[in-house]
Amino acid sequence: MKDISDFRSDTVTKPTPKMRQAMASAVVGDDVLGDDPTVQALEAKAAEMLGLEAALFVPSGTMGNEIAVNVWTNPGDEIILESRSHIYLYEAGGPARISGVQVCPIETTDGAMPIEAVRASIRDSSDPHCPTTSLICVENTHNMHGGRVLPIDYLRSLRELSLKQQIPIHLDGARLFNAVHASGISAREYAALADSVMFCLSKGLGAPIGSMLVGSAEFIERARRVRKVLGGGMRQVGVIAAPAIIALEEMVDRLHIDNENAKRLALGIAGLPGVVLDPDTVDTNIVLVRLVPPAPSAEELFRQLADRGVLSIPLGPDLIRFVTHKDVDETDVERLTSAFRQVLTG
Numbered sequence: 332m333k334d335i336s337d338f339r340s341d342t343v344t345k346p347t348p349k350m351r352q353a354m355a356s357a358v359v360g361d362d363v364l365g366d367d368p369t370v371q372a373l374e375a376k377a378a379e380m381l382g383l384e385a386a387l388f389v390p391s392g393t394m395g396n397e398i399a400v401n402v403w404t405n406p407g408d409e410i411i412l413e414s415r416s417h418i419y420l421y422e423a424g425g426p427a428r429i430s431g432v433q434v435c436p437i438e439t440t441d442g443a444m445p446i447e448a449v450r451a452s453i454r455d456s457s458d459p460h461c462p463t464t465s466l467i468c469v470e471n472t473h474n475m476h477g478g479r480v481l482p483i484d485y486l487r488s489l490r491e492l493s494l495k496q497q498i499p500i501h502l503d504g505a506r507l508f509n510a511v512h513a514s515g516i517s518a519r520e521y522a523a524l525a526d527s528v529m530f531c532l533s534k535g536l537g538a539p540i541g542s543m544l545v546g547s548a549e550f551i552e553r554a555r556r557v558r559k560v561l562g563g564g565m566r567q568v569g570v571i572a573a574p575a576i577i578a579l580e581e582m583v584d585r586l587h588i589d590n591e592n593a594k595r596l597a598l599g600i601a602g603l604p605g606v607v608l609d610p611d612t613v614d615t616n617i618v619l620v621r622l623v624p625p626a627p628s629a630e631e632l633f634r635q636l637a638d639r640g641v642l643s644i645p646l647g648p649d650l651i652r653f654v655t656h657k658d659v660d661e662t663d664v665e666r667l668t669s670a671f672r673q674v675l676t677g
């Protein structure tokens with residue numbers, strides 16, 4: 332058995348041997364000067380997979396999201412997002428700090444902001460008191476709602492509203508391909524319902540670094556400038572684009588395994604004393620467990636699981652997260668399930 336079963340995040344995935352070989356032999360140029368052929372191939376492939384005009388390779392998902400917010404807004408504007416979204420919770424105040432916009436968070440139980448609540452949150456731009464609402468952000472899958480997939484009909488209705496109000500939609504699709512597997516809806520269908528899409532290469536897809544920002548040619552031209560402002564223009568970055576191409580070619584199709592392992596885990600621990608978890612709500616590769624007495628606190632549970640060789644992330648006094656990915660398999664899930672059982676039932 333391995334020393335550690337690491338369920339902290341799918342960001343911990345290690346590059347495959349083939350990715351490492353591709354890094355060593357990558358043909359490179361200077362991407363800021365626009366002549367790294369490996370980056371160009373990656374960007375063309377990402378745009379094609381999402382059915383949009385162009386793509387930009389960025390160092391992280393956070394930078395991809397923040398570039399999108401910056402391109403779509405002016406300082407003083409307001410953006411609408413979900414109250415547990417990554418952009419709101421975990422990007423260190425980026426919208427305010429980088430783009431000078433304020434946020435209008437909408438609380439939900441499943442990540443899907445009710446259409447009526449979004450409509451009611453759009454400001455009256457003819458009123459000089461009001462900021463201009465210039466962007467709606469969605470997250471699919473939704474990390475802090477336990478990897479929930481946003482229903483396609485919901486996204487269609489949101490799109491209708493956005494077109495009517497002429498407010499663009501940015502999709503934080505860090506784990507978009509996990510949603511594709513869970514729903515059977517293609518990445519192109521999801522992308523067609525947004526004006527810009529960010530997805531991560533460095534999570535379930537296993538590339539060591541990087542995310543893609545995808546949209547119209549005009550959007551990506553503006554995004555390229557903002558990436559430079561943020562210091563995200565990289566030089567012989569073909570060495571990182573090469574494993575990312577392998578991620579897109581070879582790692583997308585296996586993500587259903589991670590979704591299945593998360594479901595297996597959820598079924599294995601739901602019903603244990605103190606565990607609040609409905610396995611039906613585990614759509615993809617994230618299992619969020621709420622703890623109530625007699626379960627210990629999330630911090631204590633984390634420690635006791637770690638003593639048994641299983642890593643997780645406590646996300647609050649009574650919330651703990653487990654993420655499945657290519658470097659944990661069924662055996663790791665069994666190990667976690669039985670460790671969980673030991674801790675909770677003694």
Ligand code: TLP
Binds near residue numbers: 341392394417506
């Ligand atoms: N999520 C990380 C942490 O930052 C919480 C994780 O372990 O889940 N959008 C979503 C929905 C994300 O979950 C993340 C990362 C990002 C954006 C940012 O990606 P990176 O880490 O590449 O900046």
